[in-house]
Amino acid sequence: YYLEQTTGQPYLTLEIDREAVASYNLNVDAVQRVIEVGIGGQVASQVFEGQRQFDIVVRFPEDVRDSFKKIMEVPVYLPTGGFIPLKRVTRIVPQEGPREIAREDGWRRVIVGVNLKEIDIGTYVSRLQKAIDEKLDIPDGYFLVYGGAFENQQRAMNHLLVVVPLSLLIIIGLLYLMFGRLRYAMLIFANLPFALSGGIFLLLMRGFYLSVSASIGFVALFGVAVLNGIVLIAHLNELRQNGMPLRAAVVTGSANRLRPVLMTALVASLGFIPMAFNTGPGSEVQRPLATVVIGGLITATLLTLLVLPTLYNWMEKNRDVPDKDDAFGIHDDD
Template structure:
């Protein structure tokens, strides 16, 4: 293949952004498509899986697979596993976003197999140890001495030459010693054949498995895995004792989501308790806590606007956003309580407190939004982690700022008029 074929399509600038020759920045997904097209034009019929070396090695170390999601087929018979893996791969490739698939070390290589004939060995009085010793010396090699050169010692190993190691007829004529001291050719007492054997037999939980590496493009991993699971169950029939499951980094995603289902409610409950202890009022604590859903709606809308899936990075952004929204609510409600404690009427305290705190809230929102803006627009290394966090925080702060200034004061005025005033200013 022409080594300069990729140069006709792309070049790399110092900021680690791929550009076309006219200088237009293109995405990594588009880059993968161009590289794949360039390679297939030169070497057609290949399966190309585009990834990054460091990411691939981390996936292999942490999840045992070189791709984010991997479909594992388990069973006993290797031939049946290969057949099922082929059907599963065809099913996955037909799903939107699953066009890039690759087998993980599947296939067979021809290997020399020497099968002893027990009856012939008894007839010619040949011991099994002698046969094993001959095969080991001929193919693996056997140390017969030491070569001394000054202070260096090197082992002398004897074995068949490379061209004779693949000559099956020549191996049948190897001399074999019998128990009574005679000599016999290897052919009469052993069958030497060339048989296909698996390249690698992978095991997991004491069971054989075959893996299909998947590079999901243009959609979220969780949605793809759910659709692929249902489609495989409908189209592929698994015999008894054979089954499949998705693993890789997708498993880590599931574990992280399970942890978040515990951590996030506990964190929100702790925030609510702290607010109640500060204000000593359930209604005001609930009112301040309403800033959280007001902010979350903006984060969800921002993710939808940028066509980003929900990830663990986005979940971390929602947690940070909840804290910022609660602080803004505390700042507003505590100042209104302070004005009422000074003797102001309810409506007057609500209007003046909202207008007075307008500028601090806008400054807080602008500082946080502008601070996260470079992360939201990042395209370099780590951008896939930075963008969801920044997008959620920016979108949530914008909606939280305006909705808090509109909704919370109105609800405060309405709730306090319905109940007996109880002021506990900070």
């Protein structure tokens, strides 16, 4: 980890001896002005060069202030005439002070950086927040802000809150255009919760949290789940359009589409297995994504082959399967 160093800078401070100042009939302001103006410098005037202006700073020559011994010999003039060296009314005190004072949005801040390995950032921050809540009592006036990659992740999650619902609406629209009936689109869409449940279950079982990569995995999973639903429902409709009774079409169509649905799920799942158990660089991103896809495909495939035909049989009782052109009101005049 990395902790921003805010202290540890050595300082040498000139402290004024007020008793000595009073014994010489001086005041503290006179001594402070010698230190401020002679050593630090003071703006005496300005010079203009075109549109630019520059300050004219007056202070002691460098050969008078290039060592502490010489600084302590700087003259301080007395009200009664004459002068005394600065060392008569001041002393040098070594101190340790801040290296810098960093601010963000008007607040002082200290950065604690952590490099993560073999864990995703969402999981780490969740555990960190829990540990802080249980073990630390943060004083008043202090607060924690999680930035860096986690802040970027939260921003990406907010974008996904818009992208994912929009994607689902587009899927419903495309399914309606394909089948011509909203009930078929919603029937295929009902397969998504089955996929969602499997992805979440395996994600929690492996101890992962919902991250950006896991959310992207859900988007990919929804695509495969919808594809399996389309393959099955389109074939069932085709069998019924050819005159096969509803129940026979459901049984025959499910058996016919068993192999294509399993092949689609297996190809995707087997391809993600190396990512799910990867431990190399980038594994914190790959493992949640692969876990979601594998878990979701297991439940989605089983429920596509078992539950979806049952729902189709229940929904289509006493209904004829329409031709898509009829559904949109398109008729051939010939």
